[in-house]
Amino acid sequence: MNFTPGPTAVPPAVRDAMAEPQPNPDLEDEFTERYERLCDDLATVYGTDHDVVVPGGEGILGLESAIASLVSPGDRVLCLSNGRYGDGFADFVDSYDGEPELVSAPYDEGFDLEGIEAALEDAASDSEPFALATMVHCETPTGTLNDLDPVLDLLDEHDVLSVVDAVSSLGGTPVPTDRIDVCLGASQKCFSAPPGLTTAAISDRAWDAMAAREPSSLYTNFLPWKDVSDGFPYSHLSANVAALETAIDLLLEEGLESVFERHEDAAERCRERGRALGLEVYPEPERQSPTVTAFRRPGDATEIQQRVAEEEDVVLATGLGEMEDDILRFGHMGYNAEEENVDRAMDALESVLRDRRG
Known part of the structure; x- marks a missing residue:
C-alpha cells in the first residue's frame, strides 16, 4: 500500500484511461478537444476565471517555468519561505540571473509577516520594486499549510505579482486562486493521477508580464501555452492527459x-x-x-x-x-x-x- 504524500495511489479508472489507445496530440482534433475540456474542468477545481494551462512535465516544471517566464536578469524577487520548497524558489530565481531576497521563518512557524512588510516597504522606498513574490501553500516535507491571505493583502498593497506552489494542496483544500497571479499544481498529488503533468492558473496581468520580456527558454516557458489553437509547443503526453481528465472527472463527480x-x-x-x-x-x-x-x-x-x-x-x-x-x-x-x-x-x-x- 502506498501512503506517501505523492506520487499518490491511482484509482483503477484513471489507470484504465491511461491504457486506452490515444489520439495523436499533434494531428487530431480529438486530443485538442480533450485538452480544452481538461483545462475548463481544472478551472472549476481551482475556483478561478483565470486561464488554466497543462504543460507536459512533472510538477517541478511548473515552479521553474513560473520563474523562467517572469524573471529577467537583474529582477528582484521576494521569496517567502518556511520550508524546503520555499527555499527552492530562491535557487530558481538565482539560476535565471534574478536577485532573490529570501524572507525566512522557522519550518514549524508561519510566514514572517513583519519581515515581508519591511522588505516590501524598503523596496518601494529604494525605487527598486520586486518583480514578483513566491511562496508555498502546503510545504509537503513538514505537513505545513500556510495562510496565504495576509501575504496576498501585502502584495496587493504594493502591486507585486504572486507565484504560489499549491502542488500539495490543490484538490484537497481550498486555494485562493483568484487572488494569485500564477497558481501551480501537478497531477500526482491530490488529483491522484500519475506524475507527468504540471497545471497552472495564470492571471491576465501575469500573461502581460510574460509577454513583455524576452523568453529565456521554450520548454520552461508558459507563454506558448496561452493559445494552443494552432498546435502545442511540443508533442503532449496524451496518455497522461487522458488519465488526468478522468481523475478530475472523479473529483468533480464527488463534489x-x-x-x-x-x-x-x-x-x-x-x-x-x-x-x-x-x-x-x-x-x-x-x-x-x-x-x-x-x-x-x-x-x-x-x-x-x-x-x-x-x-x-x-x-x-x-x-x-x-x-x-x-x-x-x-x-x-x-x-x-x-x-x-x-x-x-x-x-x-x-x-x-x-x-x-x-
Whole structure:
C-alpha cells in the first residue's frame, strides 16, 4: 500500500484511461478537444476565471517555468519561505540571473509577516520594486499549510505579482486562486493521477508580464501555452492527459465540498491515531495541512519507514534534507484520503512501534 504524500495511489479508472489507445496530440482534433475540456474542468477545481494551462512535465516544471517566464536578469524577487520548497524558489530565481531576497521563518512557524512588510516597504522606498513574490501553500516535507491571505493583502498593497506552489494542496483544500497571479499544481498529488503533468492558473496581468520580456527558454516557458489553437509547443503526453481528465472527472463527480471534507476527516483520523500512539505532529495544529501529516520521530524515522515497508507492506515517507531521519509522513491525499486507508497505514505503524518497544 502506498501512503506517501505523492506520487499518490491511482484509482483503477484513471489507470484504465491511461491504457486506452490515444489520439495523436499533434494531428487530431480529438486530443485538442480533450485538452480544452481538461483545462475548463481544472478551472472549476481551482475556483478561478483565470486561464488554466497543462504543460507536459512533472510538477517541478511548473515552479521553474513560473520563474523562467517572469524573471529577467537583474529582477528582484521576494521569496517567502518556511520550508524546503520555499527555499527552492530562491535557487530558481538565482539560476535565471534574478536577485532573490529570501524572507525566512522557522519550518514549524508561519510566514514572517513583519519581515515581508519591511522588505516590501524598503523596496518601494529604494525605487527598486520586486518583480514578483513566491511562496508555498502546503510545504509537503513538514505537513505545513500556510495562510496565504495576509501575504496576498501585502502584495496587493504594493502591486507585486504572486507565484504560489499549491502542488500539495490543490484538490484537497481550498486555494485562493483568484487572488494569485500564477497558481501551480501537478497531477500526482491530490488529483491522484500519475506524475507527468504540471497545471497552472495564470492571471491576465501575469500573461502581460510574460509577454513583455524576452523568453529565456521554450520548454520552461508558459507563454506558448496561452493559445494552443494552432498546435502545442511540443508533442503532449496524451496518455497522461487522458488519465488526468478522468481523475478530475472523479473529483468533480464527488463534489469539491465533499472532497475537502473527506480530506479533513482523513487528516483528523490520522492525527487521532498518532496521538494514541504518543506521537507529536509537526507543526502546531493551526498550521497542519489536511493533505499530509508529519509526525516527529527524531533519529529513527528512516528505520521505522523501512520496517513498515518490509514487515507491513505499507510505504510511508520520511522528511527531506536535514530532517530526513526526524519526520515520518503520511499522505492522506486524493484517492488515499479515506479513513479506512488511514487505519490500514496506522495499524502498520502501530505494529512496528509495538514490536520495537518489546
